Amino acid sequence: MERDQERPGLRPIDMDSNEPVARRVFRELRRAIVRMVFLPGQALSEQDIADQLGVSRQPVREAFIKLADAGLLQIKPQRGSFIVKISVRQVFDARFVREAVEVAVVARAAAEATAAQIEEFRANLKQQAHAIDARDHGRFMELDEAFHRSIALSVGCDYAWRVVEETKAQMDRARYLSMPDATPLPRLVTQHTSIVDAIAAHDAAAAQAAMSLHLREILSSLPELEKRFPALFNHDIPDPP
């Protein structure tokens, strides 16, 4: 048996593609970090990753820098690079920004969304229900992200969604941690439905309230997670630069 099959790790970078190697390395690493393939606290070496992926150190270095900007990797000069531990403070900060942006977006959606777009949202909701029936948590998380994204893009808030995406990275690590037991997914679908209903009714205030409530509940299990996986969390205050 191939060991790579059992433990996902990192697959070699797909050659013969126009896309810069550095960008693909970044995406692959980011995916691995968010999906907890690399655990918080773990050290990552430019040389190691370069060898595993079959590329030189240079693109790996560029990917490292972008990961550091995204708050997923801490580069300690002349010492090493480490997956940042999940910080409850940091996750809640990200949630705060995400709520601010998505609440503003959904208000615009309630004012501007067309019937066709609302139908699209509802179609996604049906798929979410199917994914739950099939016990396919990974699929549900993809649909969840697509749901929020489609709302933002439907009203032209591309840049706003880009900001949300960055904040999501922090939050999603915690969500992947809680995946097996799973937060009650049907409840999330109910909340999603409330959001769409408010948009369809062109009730901005209700849409904002529904989105706000939804985003506040997503992380309700965070304190419990911190107790269950203390090694993956950063409890103290971060050291200044």
Added chain:
Amino acid sequence: MERDQERPGLRPIDMDSNEPVARRVFRELRRAIVRMVFLPGQALSEQDIADQLGVSRQPVREAFIKLADAGLLQIKPQRGSFIVKISVRQVFDARFVREAVEVAVVARAAAEATAAQIEEFRANLKQQAHAIDARDHGRFMELDEAFHRSIALSVGCDYAWRVVEETKAQMDRARYLSMPDATPLPRLVTQHTSIVDAIAAHDAAAAQAAMSLHLREILSSLPELEKRFPALFNHDIPDPP
């Protein structure tokens, strides 16, 4: 006379410092772009900048990539890197996100700010008035930024401020463009004062409304600027990747 005195350009990077060269190059370039030392549309070469700053291409390249992420530079592989033209669409998108975040921040400030912090805000307001009396526009913009930052940091919204900083870069280029004639600065101080008053009264709704109004007016002169400096603006839709 030194030519460097007349045309700011780029000064050589300060040696003997622990801070990574790449970061300093990034800051210097970002400052130059936001202050319109490099004009939108202008080509920037990694090699040129490296020579001007007295460093190698490597840290310059890293700075370029970060500038591209910030939406200030467009890197066209094998062709060149160009200061992105100001896009009205992009500036308004940034403004939308900034308003969403700062409105949420100021609501929290209205709920939590202490008397000492409010005094600090008012002290800044006085300095703003002095800067206007002294016709020191540059100083005013610094105080303006410090004002918004101090509100965010006073309630622990460090990450939120980081997001705002990114959005500000887009907006500030337009503001520097309108600097000489100047938007009516006393009006901005009045709006700032309204915000502080609402915070002091612990009236979250009023604070939100004041901040929202303030951020909407900042760019009221943007369409006029586009007419006066058409070469610096990007009028068409951006070409897909």
Added chain:
DNA sequence: TCATGTATACTACCATACCAGTTAGGGTCA
């Protein structure tokens, strides 16, 4: 046993060299 100095094996950072793709200009040929 414990504290301390030192050699070594890392790290990330920066400089340099090479590569492939693009562009612009000049010369050639119809």
Added chain:
DNA sequence: TGACCCTAACTGGTATGGTAGTATACATGA
């Protein structure tokens, strides 16, 4: 004169070499 092609001089992307700093294992000493 005009369309074409080829060459040379760029561009950014990648690979590699060298340097300074840090952590650690280990030997040495009290």
